[in-house]
Amino acid sequence: MNIGEIARRAGVSRSTVSYVLSGKRAVSEPTRQRIQAVIDELDYRPNANARALKEGRTRTLGLVIPPASQRLTDMQLGFVASVVEAAARADLDVLLSPSGGDHDRSFERIVTGRRVDGVILMEIRLEDDRVTRLRRSRLPFVTIGRTAEPAGTSWVDVDYEGLIARCVHHLADLGHRHIALVNRSAELVAAGYGPGHRALAGFAEAVTERGLTGIDLCCGDDASAGEAAMTRLLTTHPDVTAAATINEAALPGIQRALEAEGRVVPRDFSVVGVAAAHWAEDFRPPLTAADVPTLDMGAEAVALLLERIAAPTAAPRHRLYHPPISLRSSAAPAPSPLR
């Protein structure tokens, strides 16, 4: 069931079949129909490897995901889903590579083996070995997130710095003077995870600008870690009346800790942050938060990558997202200190 078989049955040469398939040269209507009939009858589709070998491109994108050991966050999952879907719309397949460290066989296979036309990286560190590795290679790539020095690469990212700053300003406007930042896990931040650092930078700057007291703490990416972190915060810093967070997975725990301490949201305590819509809406009361537009970002990453593949020498582009902060009902004026 190869192209030769089709050619034989249709009584033409292999090249003619190929031209019917690609439409790159005119083929007379009668022959075209005859060939097409054979193709339809046998449900023939050209061997993807042979085609890739000759054409020099695979019609496949690589997507490097964090290794499965650590469960993917909802946000990461959103990126994967949207990248895969955007690629499918462009008739491209997606090859997955679970790669954490630098010396990863799967990652190397994808980069050097010419298995893909380009790569999308996520979970970017400020200093990222995979990015350096890809920069050295010829392979076009786009990052979701960005390194400390992103110039010269194509990327999409969320402006955590600006978003957290705006959250702080919002809380300050409401009269809060002691504000906490619930960051991602200590390991992630220590490893140079970009959003963690940028959120902290935005927090620190806004806190200083408004003359507030800011407490920042790291917190594992799950409910129980959130509960523990929040409980500790409430006892060590009882004067804190509001928190901003980029750790959506900790939200249920934060909620439980506040309930356990008898603090009613938003009357006694305000919470705002960056979180996927469904986390925000599952919070009680619904969380005032910016929603990371994973769907758009994944699609945009694919679009940027396709550009880069089409014109590898053109100047790389990027896109920084500033999603709006949806006002829901988890933030209110600070409780009066006279009581």
Place this chain on the structure above:
Amino acid sequence: MNIGEIARRAGVSRSTVSYVLSGKRAVSEPTRQRIQAVIDELDYRPNANARALKEGRTRTLGLVIPPASQRLTDMQLGFVASVVEAAARADLDVLLSPSGGDHDRSFERIVTGRRVDGVILMEIRLEDDRVTRLRRSRLPFVTIGRTAEPAGTSWVDVDYEGLIARCVHHLADLGHRHIALVNRSAELVAAGYGPGHRALAGFAEAVTERGLTGIDLCCGDDASAGEAAMTRLLTTHPDVTAAATINEAALPGIQRALEAEGRVVPRDFSVVGVAAAHWAEDFRPPLTAADVPTLDMGAEAVALLLERIAAPTAAPRHRLYHPPISLRSSAAPAPSPLR
């Protein structure tokens, strides 16, 4: 940077380089070292497409996932992660295909384009077009979940029927007489989603066997659907004192509804079911539940697929999982009706 380049630099023929790479023929130690040095220096790796073309196998597995539009459940995500990781351990890559319906370009590309050596399907319906399609083709495949007539295919699945039956028996032993089943969404069940039907079958049988009153209801896969379904259940069937569920995503909603109605778990109402450990442990109080072993199942699916690829004519194998029901604290004796 192809094999010819290596051969030239090492002053040998292309075949000798190939033999060094594969070790399929003896190569004298001096030549071997000389060639290896060139390979290391240039960081050469054979072109995966050329190799696949010649060898007739791609060292790639296809994984068909539900289309991204509907967010993947935690369980599905667990399967994806474990499949990818198990494949990586075997030095295989994974090609993703988001395919819901039958006539899907991405799915067809994978099946007919010889892009993969085998396919893993998930989210299997009792009658599944994709399974029929794959059966017709030559391509080895394994399903996570099973059709109504799984004979002749390799599969892994969880014994929802047995698990739910055991949940019902457990509740009956505790004295509950009116029990509800919170199933997956109505659309899913209507579409012939296996676990939904099998859970219902197990529920019905156990309820009859123990002479209980059983109420079964469908419920969307998220917290708010769970809340709505549970609220409705509590008002329409106030005598129900326990529920079994296979809908983990609805658990937070179920919890909220019970709290809102003032029913204390497990004193006034018992909940048991099948749910990933982290859902069960986030329930208050922790949920007595069986945990679907997604990690093992994904790895086993890959193992079965590799068997099938190695020996396509051998009898297919399967594996049905009966994970233990972990006793936590969400089930207690039925409240006494005298009150």
Place this chain on the structure above:
DNA sequence: AACCTGGGTTGAATCGATTCGACAACGAGG
């Protein structure tokens, strides 16, 4: 009638590997 034109088709080269059969070199055995 010879010449051109151009649409339609084909043969052959090519992509980058693998692998088989052939062959050269060399030591051992008769």
Place this chain on the structure above:
DNA sequence: CCTCGTTGTCGAATCGATTCAACCCAGGTT
């Protein structure tokens, strides 16, 4: 000294497509 067997290396065919240059032929020009 000749033959035989081993060991190591090479040339050429092959996998299944794409694509270029060449060619054929019908129809229109001169």
